[in-house]
Amino acid sequence: MAKELLKGNIAMAEAAIRAGLEGYFGYPITPQTELLEWMSERMPALGRAFLQAESEVAAINMLYGAACTGARVMTSSSSPGISLMMEGLSYIAGTEVPVVIIDVVRGGPGLGNIAPSQGDYNQIVHGGGHGDYHPIVLAPASVQEAIDLVVLAFDLAEKYRTIVFVMADGNIGQMMEPAELPPMRPIKSEYPDWAVRGAIGRERRILSSIYIDPKDEEVTNYRLMQVWNRIEANEIRYREYFLEDAEIVVVGFGTAGRIALSAVRMARAEGIKVGLLRPITLSPFPCPQIESLISRVKGILVVEMNAGQMLEDVQKIVKGRVPIEFYGRMGGMVPFPDEILAEIQRMSRETIPLDGDPRQRWMKRFAPVVHWQN
Secondary structure (H helix, E strand, O other): OOOEEEEHHHHHHHHHHHOOOOEEEEOOOOOOHHHHHHHHHHHHHOOOEEEEOOOHHHHHHHHHHHHOOOOOEEEEEOHHHHHHOHHHHHHHHHHOOOEEEEEEEEOOOOOOOOOEOOOOHHHHHOOOOOOOOOOEEEOOOOHHHHHHHHHHHHHHHHHHOOEEEEEEEHHHHHOEEEEOOOOOOOOOOOOOOOOOOOOOOOOOOOOOOOOOOHHHHHHHHHHHHHHHHHHHHHOOOEEEEOOOOOOEEEEOOHHHHHHHHHHHHHHHHOOOOEEEEEEOEEEOOOHHHHHHHHOOOOEEEEEEOOOOHHHHHHHHHHOOOOOEEEEEOOOOOOOOHHHHHHHHHHHHHOOOOOOOOHHHHHHHHHHHHHHHHO
């Protein structure tokens, strides 16, 4: 199929439809509202279920009920809307039913603004809702990658009976790029043997997330851990750029990783040996790949559109064995390639300490900029 100029939100919506989406339940919130609007027209036209709920709390519980039927179902929202869904997400995790959720991240905390951010990292990657569970989290850096990852999300959700997030920031949702949509898949003709679809001629099936006996709850939690171990072993995804001889490695995901790649290319043109590792799965995180770099690099620069949420995961892997620096923009501000290039240049000239907090060092360097903005 030929490429066409597509807006990120619409591309993700259409990708879900073509992946066999049977039911969408959501509530409008910028910067992802176009996704819901596209669903409102396309899904009924195809004879599929679309429902605009009265709130995000209602939407996630509708999604929960529909997922119990074994159908391919999805919702989408943005940061504060996702926060409202957390209790329902925990119920879904405890019931072990597959769902796909698209989060087009905006500035925060609080209501924040509609500008692009990566401030949802902690609430998405590290669970959010109560209990011991891990969602799969996919982070696209382009419209084409967003399309591909939405399709993948449904396959992974069903393979592991789990929650899969596609976490895109506002840039990905709002930008327009040439991209290729997948062919239309047929709607399912068969459903899994756990699905709740009527009990005529067979025993009833019951799906629940409540286990009054702690022994039963522990067994469920242990089963979730076993599934997660399989996911960690088989589903890590990432992209590498110029790492063969890199002495400095930039780690960034989504839009921040894409912008960092431009800075890396600029630094390479100056003769600086720098590369980029861009995680595509934020959960499971590419821990083995970062571990493999530690013995052969002089420093790591973590770049994010937040105050250093992924930074903490990188630090846990590195354990003080190689210097780490951080550069972030917050609240909906997007870094420019020149800003990241300046950090790479500084790291190539200076000796970076092994100890201390890279976030605190960044705050001291960044303070004059913030003071000027205020």
